Amino acid sequence: MSRRVTLAPPPWLAHALRAQRGPVPWNAVTRGALAAGPLLLAAVLAGRTSLGVVAAIAAMLAGINDRPGSRRVSVKRLGAPALAGAAGLLVGTYAGQSMGPLALTVLCTALGLVAGGISAIGPVSSSAGTHLLVATAVGAGMPLPESGWQRALAFLAGAGWLLVLRLVLPTPGSLAGDFRFDGEREAVAGVYDAVAALLDAAGGPDATARRAALTAALDHAQDALAGPRLRRYASSAAERRLHAQYAAALPLAEAATALAWAGEAVSARASEGPRRLAAAVRENGHTGPLPAPSRSAPALRALDDALLHAAEVFDRGRGGDLHTRRRTARDLLRTAFGSAGREYGLRVALCFGASAAAAQALHRAQWYGQHEHWYWLPATAVFLVKPDLGPLASRVLSRAAGTVLGALLFAAFAAVLPRPEGLIALVAVCGALIPVATRHFAAQTAVVTVLVLALVMVGGEPQASASRIGETLLACAIVLVVGHLPIPGQRGGGVRARLVAAGTAAHAYLVHVLDEAQAPRIGTSGTPSDHRATRWTLRREAYRTLAEARTAISLTAHELPALARHAEGADEVAALLERLVDTTTACAVHLDDTGQLSPQQRERLTALLGELAGHQRRIGLPALPDLPRAV
Numbered sequence: 001m002s003r004r005v006t007l008a009p010p011p012w013l014a015h016a017l018r019a020q021r022g023p024v025p026w027n028a029v030t031r032g033a034l035a036a037g038p039l040l041l042a043a044v045l046a047g048r049t050s051l052g053v054v055a056a057i058a059a060m061l062a063g064i065n066d067r068p069g070s071r072r073v074s075v076k077r078l079g080a081p082a083l084a085g086a087a088g089l090l091v092g093t094y095a096g097q098s099m100g101p102l103a104l105t106v107l108c109t110a111l112g113l114v115a116g117g118i119s120a121i122g123p124v125s126s127s128a129g130t131h132l133l134v135a136t137a138v139g140a141g142m143p144l145p146e147s148g149w150q151r152a153l154a155f156l157a158g159a160g161w162l163l164v165l166r167l168v169l170p171t172p173g174s175l176a177g178d179f180r181f182d183g184e185r186e187a188v189a190g191v192y193d194a195v196a197a198l199l200d201a202a203g204g205p206d207a208t209a210r211r212a213a214l215t216a217a218l219d220h221a222q223d224a225l226a227g228p229r230l231r232r233y234a235s236s237a238a239e240r241r242l243h244a245q246y247a248a249a250l251p252l253a254e255a256a257t258a259l260a261w262a263g264e265a266v267s268a269r270a271s272e273g274p275r276r277l278a279a280a281v282r283e284n285g286h287t288g289p290l291p292a293p294s295r296s297a298p299a300l301r302a303l304d305d306a307l308l309h310a311a312e313v314f315d316r317g318r319g320g321d322l323h324t325r326r327r328t329a330r331d332l333l334r335t336a337f338g339s340a341g342r343e344y345g346l347r348v349a350l351c352f353g354a355s356a357a358a359a360q361a362l363h364r365a366q367w368y369g370q371h372e373h374w375y376w377l378p379a380t381a382v383f384l385v386k387p388d389l390g391p392l393a394s395r396v397l398s399r400a401a402g403t404v405l406g407a408l409l410f411a412a413f414a415a416v417l418p419r420p421e422g423l424i425a426l427v428a429v430c431g432a433l434i435p436v437a438t439r440h441f442a443a444q445t446a447v448v449t450v451l452v453l454a455l456v457m458v459g460g461e462p463q464a465s466a467s468r469i470g471e472t473l474l475a476c477a478i479v480l481v482v483g484h485l486p487i488p489g490q491r492g493g494g495v496r497a498r499l500v501a502a503g504t505a506a507h508a509y510l511v512h513v514l515d516e517a518q519a520p521r522i523g524t525s526g527t528p529s530d531h532r533a534t535r536w537t538l539r540r541e542a543y544r545t546l547a548e549a550r551t552a553i554s555l556t557a558h559e560l561p562a563l564a565r566h567a568e569g570a571d572e573v574a575a576l577l578e579r580l581v582d583t584t585t586a587c588a589v590h591l592d593d594t595g596q597l598s599p600q601q602r603e604r605l606t607a608l609l610g611e612l613a614g615h616q617r618r619i620g621l622p623a624l625p626d627l628p629r630a631v
Contacts, residue, residue, distance in 0.1 A: 014304055016394040028066050028435035031165045031489055035059040036451065037428020039158055040458065044420055050144045051154040055154040056427060057138065058085060058158030060317035060451055063434045064444070065127050066166060070183035070224035074166045080124050082159030085131035086152040092139025094147035101360045104140060108378065109353030116348030119386070120341035120494070121332055126386065133352055133382045141359065141375030142456075148584055184242050185281055187221040191249045194218075196271040198256045199303075203265030211260055211582070212550075214253055215543045221246055222540065226324050236285075246282055246314040250536045251306035251325040252277075258299035258589040261582045266300070267508045274305045280314055287314045298593035299586070324537070340497035343487050348385050350482045355381035355475055362471075373461060376468055380475035385483070390482045391558040396476045402445025403472040407465035409446065410453040414463050423454045430454070484562055495556050495567050498549040499574065499621060503612075505545045506577050506584070509538040510605075513588045535588060542581045549574050569619040576612045583608060 009017065025174070036056040043052020062078050089110075095107055115129030135155065144151060170182070194210070194217040222525040225239075225246055252274060259266055270293040280287045290311055295301045327335075335341060359377035380403075384395050413426055432453035437443040453464060516531050553574055556567035587601050597605075613623050 001047040011558045012391055012393040012560055013397075015391055016045045016397045016442075018440075019443075020072035024434045025068065027169065028063075028068075031066060031162060031169065032063050032434050033428055033432035035063060035111060035162045036167055036431040036455075037424055039161060040427055040455070041424050044458070046426065049420075050459055051146060053149065053455045054089070054138075054144070054146075054151050055158030055161070056455055057452070058155040059162050059419075060431065060434065060448065061085060061131055061134065062159040062162040063431060063566060064438060064448075065229045066162065066435060067438075068183070069220070070187065071167050071180060073183070073224055074163065076124055077127070078163045078166065079130040081127040082156055082163070084128035085135040085159065087153045088132040088135030089139040089155050090148045090152040092136035092141075093151055094139075095136075096140030096143075097148075101357070101364070104360065105353055105357040108133075108136065108356040109142075109349045112352035112546065113345045115352075116345030116385075117336040117341035119348070119365070120338070120344050120497075121335050129348075130382055130386060131423040133348070134379045137352075137356065137378040137382070140356075141363075141378070142373050144459075156431065158517065165523070181238055181242060184221075184224045185284070187217075187224040188242055188246050188249070189218045189278040189281040191221050191246065191253070192274045192281065195249065195252050195256045196274040196278070198253075198260055198273065199266055199271040200268070202256070202260045203263055207260040207263075208578075211257060212547070214256070215547050217542065218249075219251060219544055219547060221249075222544075224325060236530070242281075244313045244316070245277075245310075247309040248306075249277075250540075251309060251532075252303065254536070254539070254585055255299050255303035255306050255589060257582060258302065258586040261586040262297070262299060270300070273310075277307075277310055277314065287311050298590045301593055301621070302589045324540070335497075336619070338497055339367065340494040344494065346487050347482055347485075348382070350380055350485070351381045351479050354478050354482065358474065358478070359471070373456060373464075375476050377471040379480055380472050384475055384479040391418065391555050392480070393560050395441060396480055398440065398442035399445050400473060400476050402442040403449050404469055405442075406446035406449025407453070407469050410450045411465040413450070413454075414457065420458045423458050425452045427451055427458075430539070484560075495549070495552045495570050496621065498545065498552045499570060499577075502542070502545040502574065502577050503616070504547040505538070505542040506581050509535070509542040509581060510584045512538050513584050513591065516588070516591055532592075539581070539585060539588075542584075546574065546578055546581065549577075569615060571617045573619065573621065576608060576615060580605075580608045580612060 008014070036059040039059055040049075040052045040056045043049055043055065046052075062082060065075065065077055065081055066074070070603065091107075091111070095104055112133060112273060115132050119126035120128040122362050139148065139151065147155070191214070194214040198207070200209040201207045225243060241444075256274075261272075265588050269291050271291070273290040277285055277292055287310070290307050292307065293300050293303050295304050336345075339445055355378040359374040362377070363374040380399065383389065384399055386395075389395055390398070415425075417426060433447045434444065434451075437447040449468065453468065457463065512531075512535055516535070549570075553567055553570045557564055557571070581599065583604050587597055587605070590598060616623055
């Protein structure tokens, strides 16, 4: 009997071959088409081509960060990196004009250390660090006639123009309610859809994946509603209504998680209510009568109560708490200078410094020929060393393939397009393609390569496709070598730091729920609503940190074996923490209904805590602190 042999690619190669899927973001495509190309055209017509090149580069970088979400969040997501980029352009311009190669290399290394540490704080900080370094390389390695402050203002104008388009243009098809909040509305509706999907999956094999999807939906909605604002509270009735609708989804999510934890299927009637609530959010209307689920178990009673509460909130429409805990400056500094920030900062510093030194050496040796620009090599290294763009091997393969494809395409376009009008049109087309190309790093690299080569040619530089391919391959080699160098301290710092944060958040959530169990006996102060609000905040933080840990573990697992081995055992710890948080949620719902834990829940908690402690010792993580004697 013959046996079929299936050849599967190694994880690092499988990740490089994988692309995201989804509908075309036509609104982002429209903004991309109206950003870099028109800015460059206006500058050429005004006789300030070099400033137009800088503004178009800023619009391109902002377009890479232009992701789905609320307009309020886009202010931070696009604005903070733009400010960092303008600062980097200012520093790079004056440093390139006044410093020698050695001093400039030292400066680039120091900036890489700072930007790398800051990138560990979060996605926006990571984008800001990337913009800081890329703009520093452009400022030092792209000689232009304008002064540093003029270039910085042009950079801010380019990124600011895309931000204005993001804030002003309505989303196509958004006709319900105030279009300014269509991103928030879709995010909140997505939470109710995720609750319904989890209820449908309860008792089946997809329950765990649906619970993770619910966490992602809650994170997205929380971020969409908690963007920067001038006032502390929501100022418009439409926004207050969305806040209330989000807050009303939290007890529904809690009840749905408890039902999924129980492992028993629920009737299809249970998910009809959340789906009607999702439709009401999207249509900015009323819910109408909601079907009531059975009340035969504590979690089902909690679901019914949550549906009644949601119906009341939808009719009343007052504001609600987002249940977030703001990180203090001390928390941010602890993250930036913690194990993850130190390890990432050292690697970014080495890559950026080494690539800047190599680029200057090649420039002085006239390897570039007649080209005066040497920014490509360090800028490429910055994008390659970013772990949030995928595993290292995947990034290197995608960058190399994308650059070769983009350079060859541009060489073909440059041979037939009229100048400068044809190149300006090519910039506009590439700007429109960026939101679609971000689904795969190779596609994004190809589009960005064509766009940047067109920009510098409009600015007066000769065709540079061949040299850009060589510089990219050199940057890939530098980043690969630095990525595998031994770094002082324990390897896998990013994964370990996120697992510790997830364990701390899970422990705080469990302690609070156990304190609630003891509160009636020991007289703990605070109203039930205060306890639940704190509990929901802690639950959100526990699930969010677990999702971040899962992402870091998945990326590390898809590295080359020399790096992937540093995350061995981390996935088991994350799975145990998820089961612990799910069990804690089920305990909280049961406590609300009966006032005490069931024997099954006590046994499950005790077993999970013992198993978790063993796995943490095995991979060298600190154990969780002792718990109250309620378990």
